[in-house]
Amino acid sequence: MNPLELAQIRYSAKKFDSSKKIPQEIIDDLKEILRLAPSSINIQPWKFTFVQNPEIKEKLAAVSMHNVEKVNQAALVVVFSVADDLDAFQDVVNSGVLSDRHRDWYNSLRKNMPEADLKSWMAKQVYIALGVGLNASIALGLDATPMEGIETDKYAAILNMTTYKPLFAMAVGYAAADDHNRLEVTPKSRRPLDDVIESI
Numbered sequence: 001m002n003p004l005e006l007a008q009i010r011y012s013a014k015k016f017d018s019s020k021k022i023p024q025e026i027i028d029d030l031k032e033i034l035r036l037a038p039s040s041i042n043i044q045p046w047k048f049t050f051v052q053n054p055e056i057k058e059k060l061a062a063v064s065m066h067n068v069e070k071v072n073q074a075a076l077v078v079v080f081s082v083a084d085d086l087d088a089f090q091d092v093v094n095s096g097v098l099s100d101r102h103r104d105w106y107n108s109l110r111k112n113m114p115e116a117d118l119k120s121w122m123a124k125q126v127y128i129a130l131g132v133g134l135n136a137s138i139a140l141g142l143d144a145t146p147m148e149g150i151e152t153d154k155y156a157a158i159l160n161m162t163t164y165k166p167l168f169a170m171a172v173g174y175a176a177a178d179d180h181n182r183l184e185v186t187p188k189s190r191r192p193l194d195d196v197i198e199s200i
């Protein structure tokens with residue numbers, strides 16, 4: 001399928017078929033695709049936590065607001081977190097993964113920008129990975145749901161996170177046959193092309 005066709009069929013699943021498991025090689029591909037996501041100055045301020053363990057998934061589900069069932073049913077939940085302890089993250093910056101120019105750029109941002117603004121900029125980078133993850137999922141034959149509706153502080157506690165902070169999650173698996181959000185039941189609703197695209 002070409003990218004347009006994939007965009008046309010991708011949708012946010014609201015009900016997953018919990019009996020279907022995802023082949024490990026597909027999960028491995030998704031991991032690698034997220035690792036390759038782009039970010040400003042290649043800063044990569046993220047951690048992607050792949051949760052398949054049923055007990056942990058159940059604990060996460062209990063603090064997932066209106067997403068309880070999706071988290072319980074989906075074979076996989078990917079939690080997207082952002083670097084929160086900037087002293088700890090400095091080790092990544094200094095590790096050689098960034099070019100010297102980008103490292104110097106980041107160090108100057110860290111010195112001159114209020115910490116809240118720097119963290120907000122980092123969180124935006126993690127959202128880019130969400131777009132990559134959603135497109136990757138449909139291309140890999142998976143259904144997915146992005147979920148901001150989670151209690152991020154409780155996710156952090158369940159996952160024992162200290163230096164990273166969860167922002168949102170993505171439920172991944174195979175949609176149930178009776179998912180009401182399937183496109184044949186609930187067609188895509190988007191603003192008209194001329195309204196959102198300007199061509200000059």
Ligand SMILES: Cc1cc2nc3c(=O)[nH]c(=O)nc-3n(C[C@H](O)[C@H](O)[C@H](O)COP(=O)(O)O)c2cc1C
Pocket residue numbers: 010011012013014067145146147148149150168188
């Ligand atoms: C950042 C983000 C957060 C979202 N959070 C939730 C959520 O918590 N629960 C949910 O069921 N859908 C959530 N959605 C799905 C959106 O409602 C959905 O993408 C939008 O209505 C467009 O529909 P489509 O994805 O089916 O094309 C979220 C989407 C995005 C991009």
